[in-house]
Amino acid sequence: MKGIFINVDSYNSEGIKTIQGNNNAEIYKIYVLENKRRLNLANKTIKLGYVMAGTTKGDIIENLNITNAEQGEITFPITNRISKQDGVYSCQLAIYGADEFLEYTATFGLTVEANIFTKIAGEIADSKDFTYLENILDKASKLSEKLKENTSSATNANSNLESNITEANNINSKLLENTSTATSLNKNLESNIDLAKEVKETIKDLDNKNTEATEKIETLTGLNAKATELSNNIQQGLPLNSELVKNVESAKTANNELIATNNDAKAKKTDLDNSLEEAKKYISGLDGSKNPVQMQLDINELKNGLKSNQALAYKGSSIAANNTLEGRTEGMMIGGRTLVNLVNIRKMILGDSSKEIAFENDIIKFKKAYPNEITYLKVPFLSKPNTTYTIVYDVIKNNVEQPDESKYIIYPDGVFGDFNSTMNTFPKNGQIGLNKICLNSKSTLFGTFSLGFHRVNVGAEIWIKNLMILEGDWTNKEIPSYFEGLKSFGEAEKVEDKYKISISSGYNLIDTKKSESGAYLYNNGNFVSNASYKFVTIEKNEGILQSNNIATGIDVHITYWENENFIKGVILNKGESIEIKPPNNCNKIRISFNTRITEIVFIKYNKKDILIKEPLKENDIMYEDNGQVKVCRDKSQYTVTGTGNEEIAKGTSLSNTCLFYFNINRKIGINNIISDKFKTKNVFSVDEEGIFGSANSSTIYIRISKSKLSTQDIEGFKTWLKTNPTTIVYQLATPTVEVVENCVDIDLDTYQEKTYFNILNSLPGTLDFKVPSNIASIVQNTAREVNNIWDVINNLLVPSIVKANGNITMIKLNNNLK
Incomplete structure (x- = not known):
C-alpha cells in the first residue's frame, strides 16, 4: 500500500505512477491536506476526474x-478502469459538502506506464492458425506415450540381441532371404513420404502467420508447459538410446555383418512396422524429393522469422528500454528540434519595484525592502491566445521566513486565467532548484505576466536564473539547458564549421540494493553527515547520472576521490541529468542520494559524435541509406538584419502597426514559420504584431508595432533590424537531402536486460529506432521443444531400428535425417 499527500491549496508535485492494465494490484492512501494539516472529510463526498494530457479522453470516478x-484519508485502489490506457494524465479531486456544493479541488498527476505484454497480447483462444502447432504437440505427446510403452519391449529386444550375437556367424545366409521383405518394407516407407505435403503446408502457414505468433504469445505459455512435460518424458527414454548404441557397437565388433534368423527377421519386421506407424506421423513433414531434412530447415526458418519479430520500437530523447538483448539497434533515425525561449530577461520591465529587484550576471534578484508592498517584475513574452505555456526557472537562493503561502503568486496580467488560479506557484520557504509551471493563456492578451511575491519578511531574498518560457506542456518532459532566442538541435555544440550531434547507449553501473548508510554530503567544502542519505561507490567511469524521482531541491551529491582523498564535489538538482567526467587523478566515484529516491542510475555509455553541416531543425531527419548516413532537411533558417541584403517593401499600415515584407528566394509554406522576435500569425489585416509566410511563394511578412520604429517607413524598420536581427526558421517547399561526411553508421549497441539511450546535446531532438528484445522467448522455447522431439526421432528411434535390421535403404534415409 502506497501513500501520497494532496494539497487543496498548493501545487502538488506528488502523483500516482502505475503500469498499464493494473487491476487491484496497488492501493493508494490519499491524504488530503489544507494549510499542511489533514482536512476533515466528515460528511463529504469526493469525486476523481482524470484526462489524458493533450486530449479530451478521460472519465469521472464517483464516491471515492x-x-x-x-x-x-481516502483509500483508492488502482483498477483497470484508470490504467486501461498508457499515458500521462491530469487528475483532480472534487470535494463536496453535505449540501452537494463544491468546497475544494486539488490537482495532481497520474502516469500510466506502457505494458509491453498488454500491447502484444491478443485473443487467440479460437484462432485456427495455432491449432496446427497444438496438433503437432498432441502427436508428439502420443509418441512420448508410445516410447514409454516400447521401453520394456526394447529392453527385451536388447537382451535377445545379446543372446543372438553368438549365433550370428551361423545364420548369415538367412539374411538374403529377408532382402525381398526389406525391399517391400522400403517401398512402404516411400509411399508414406507422400504425406509430407500436409505438414509442409502447415509449416508454411505458420511462417506466414509468424507476426501474429508474437502478438498471441500468452496462449503459447500453456502449450510450452505441455512441451516441457513432453520433453521430460522423452528425456527418460534417452538412457535407452545410449544402451542400444553400446550393444550395437558390441554386435558390430563381434560380427561386422549382423544376421538374424528368419523367424527373428519376421519379428523384427513386425516391430519395424509398428515403429514406422509412429514415425510416419512426424516424417510426413518430408517433401516429395525424399529429403527428410527439409522439415528441420523449415523449423529453423520459422525460428529465424520469430527472432526477427522481437524488435520493439522506441522514440524519445532519453529512453530506458527493458528486456533488451545484446546486439545493435535497427533503423536508427535522429529527428531535429527547434525551440524558442519566448522571454528575453534583458527586456523586462522593473516598474515600481526597481528598488527591490536587480539584474546581475543574468540573475534576477528579488529582495523585500518595504512592508505591505508587492515585489514583482513584469515579464513580456511572445504569447498567443488559448495556448499552453511552461514557465521554467532555477531558484539559487531563498531565505524567506514563515511566508504567507497564499501570497506566493504569479500575477496573470490578463494572460493566464483568473487571479486565484495562479497563486501558490512561487517557491516556498528554503526551496531551491528547478521550477516548472504550466499555464494556459486566455483569449484576451496583454503580452506580459508578473513574477513576484507579497507579505514576506522584510529582507527576504529569492534569486532566480535561467528563466525560460516554452510553448506546450513540459511538465513530464526533460527540460533543455538554458538558451536564449531561437535554437535548434546541435546549434550550441558547434565544432569549427560543423555542428556536433552526440548520442549514446549504455547500461547501469549502480545497484541501489547494495547502498550503504551513513552518507556524508559535500557542501561548500565541508562534509556533513545525513541519516536520510545513502551512498554507493563505483570505479572511475564516464557516463550519465539520472534520478527518476527527485522530489525537491538537491537530493544527489557526487564526489570524486583518489585513494579515499576527496578531490571535488558536484550536485544534481531537481529534474536534472548530468554527464559525469571524472578528473584524471580520480579512481573512485561516490554517489550519495536521499532515501526517498527509489531509482538512481549511472549509465556507462557508448558515445557516438556525428558532425553535420547545419543544426537539425524541426522535422529534419538523419538516417542510414545504402551504407551512407543522410540528412533529409525539411526546414531552413534565415536571419534578416536590415543591412541591405534584403529588398524590403512596405505594406498596409493600420492604427498601431506597420506591415513590411521581403523575399528569401525559396518557396515556403504559410504558418510553417518560427521566429525569435515575433509570434507566428497571419496579421495581414490584423492590428497586432506577428510574422507569416505566403503559401508556395518566397515572401515573408512582418507586422511590427509603430512604437518600436524611429520612423514609420522602410528605413525605420531597417534601423530596428540592425539592433534586433530576426532569425526565421521556415519550411522548404521541397525537402533536400545531404550525405554526412565520414559517417556510415548511427546505430548504437544494446545490452542484456536493460539499455539506456540518450541524446547528450543541450537541446535534444529525438531518437527513433528498434531494439532487439526477448519478448518472444516463449515462442522460441516452444520451437526448441519441437526441435528436441525431432532430435529424438532422428537420433534414437530411426537409427536404432535401422541398425537392428541392417536395411541399406533405411541407412540412406538415416543419413539424410542427420
Whole structure:
C-alpha cells in the first residue's frame, strides 16, 4: 500500500505512477491536506476526474472511499478502469459538502506506464492458425506415450540381441532371404513420404502467420508447459538410446555383418512396422524429393522469422528500454528540434519595484525592502491566445521566513486565467532548484505576466536564473539547458564549421540494493553527515547520472576521490541529468542520494559524435541509406538584419502597426514559420504584431508595432533590424537531402536486460529506432521443444531400428535425417 499527500491549496508535485492494465494490484492512501494539516472529510463526498494530457479522453470516478474522515484519508485502489490506457494524465479531486456544493479541488498527476505484454497480447483462444502447432504437440505427446510403452519391449529386444550375437556367424545366409521383405518394407516407407505435403503446408502457414505468433504469445505459455512435460518424458527414454548404441557397437565388433534368423527377421519386421506407424506421423513433414531434412530447415526458418519479430520500437530523447538483448539497434533515425525561449530577461520591465529587484550576471534578484508592498517584475513574452505555456526557472537562493503561502503568486496580467488560479506557484520557504509551471493563456492578451511575491519578511531574498518560457506542456518532459532566442538541435555544440550531434547507449553501473548508510554530503567544502542519505561507490567511469524521482531541491551529491582523498564535489538538482567526467587523478566515484529516491542510475555509455553541416531543425531527419548516413532537411533558417541584403517593401499600415515584407528566394509554406522576435500569425489585416509566410511563394511578412520604429517607413524598420536581427526558421517547399561526411553508421549497441539511450546535446531532438528484445522467448522455447522431439526421432528411434535390421535403404534415409 502506497501513500501520497494532496494539497487543496498548493501545487502538488506528488502523483500516482502505475503500469498499464493494473487491476487491484496497488492501493493508494490519499491524504488530503489544507494549510499542511489533514482536512476533515466528515460528511463529504469526493469525486476523481482524470484526462489524458493533450486530449479530451478521460472519465469521472464517483464516491471515492473515505476510510478515515478525521485524518483526511481516502483509500483508492488502482483498477483497470484508470490504467486501461498508457499515458500521462491530469487528475483532480472534487470535494463536496453535505449540501452537494463544491468546497475544494486539488490537482495532481497520474502516469500510466506502457505494458509491453498488454500491447502484444491478443485473443487467440479460437484462432485456427495455432491449432496446427497444438496438433503437432498432441502427436508428439502420443509418441512420448508410445516410447514409454516400447521401453520394456526394447529392453527385451536388447537382451535377445545379446543372446543372438553368438549365433550370428551361423545364420548369415538367412539374411538374403529377408532382402525381398526389406525391399517391400522400403517401398512402404516411400509411399508414406507422400504425406509430407500436409505438414509442409502447415509449416508454411505458420511462417506466414509468424507476426501474429508474437502478438498471441500468452496462449503459447500453456502449450510450452505441455512441451516441457513432453520433453521430460522423452528425456527418460534417452538412457535407452545410449544402451542400444553400446550393444550395437558390441554386435558390430563381434560380427561386422549382423544376421538374424528368419523367424527373428519376421519379428523384427513386425516391430519395424509398428515403429514406422509412429514415425510416419512426424516424417510426413518430408517433401516429395525424399529429403527428410527439409522439415528441420523449415523449423529453423520459422525460428529465424520469430527472432526477427522481437524488435520493439522506441522514440524519445532519453529512453530506458527493458528486456533488451545484446546486439545493435535497427533503423536508427535522429529527428531535429527547434525551440524558442519566448522571454528575453534583458527586456523586462522593473516598474515600481526597481528598488527591490536587480539584474546581475543574468540573475534576477528579488529582495523585500518595504512592508505591505508587492515585489514583482513584469515579464513580456511572445504569447498567443488559448495556448499552453511552461514557465521554467532555477531558484539559487531563498531565505524567506514563515511566508504567507497564499501570497506566493504569479500575477496573470490578463494572460493566464483568473487571479486565484495562479497563486501558490512561487517557491516556498528554503526551496531551491528547478521550477516548472504550466499555464494556459486566455483569449484576451496583454503580452506580459508578473513574477513576484507579497507579505514576506522584510529582507527576504529569492534569486532566480535561467528563466525560460516554452510553448506546450513540459511538465513530464526533460527540460533543455538554458538558451536564449531561437535554437535548434546541435546549434550550441558547434565544432569549427560543423555542428556536433552526440548520442549514446549504455547500461547501469549502480545497484541501489547494495547502498550503504551513513552518507556524508559535500557542501561548500565541508562534509556533513545525513541519516536520510545513502551512498554507493563505483570505479572511475564516464557516463550519465539520472534520478527518476527527485522530489525537491538537491537530493544527489557526487564526489570524486583518489585513494579515499576527496578531490571535488558536484550536485544534481531537481529534474536534472548530468554527464559525469571524472578528473584524471580520480579512481573512485561516490554517489550519495536521499532515501526517498527509489531509482538512481549511472549509465556507462557508448558515445557516438556525428558532425553535420547545419543544426537539425524541426522535422529534419538523419538516417542510414545504402551504407551512407543522410540528412533529409525539411526546414531552413534565415536571419534578416536590415543591412541591405534584403529588398524590403512596405505594406498596409493600420492604427498601431506597420506591415513590411521581403523575399528569401525559396518557396515556403504559410504558418510553417518560427521566429525569435515575433509570434507566428497571419496579421495581414490584423492590428497586432506577428510574422507569416505566403503559401508556395518566397515572401515573408512582418507586422511590427509603430512604437518600436524611429520612423514609420522602410528605413525605420531597417534601423530596428540592425539592433534586433530576426532569425526565421521556415519550411522548404521541397525537402533536400545531404550525405554526412565520414559517417556510415548511427546505430548504437544494446545490452542484456536493460539499455539506456540518450541524446547528450543541450537541446535534444529525438531518437527513433528498434531494439532487439526477448519478448518472444516463449515462442522460441516452444520451437526448441519441437526441435528436441525431432532430435529424438532422428537420433534414437530411426537409427536404432535401422541398425537392428541392417536395411541399406533405411541407412540412406538415416543419413539424410542427420
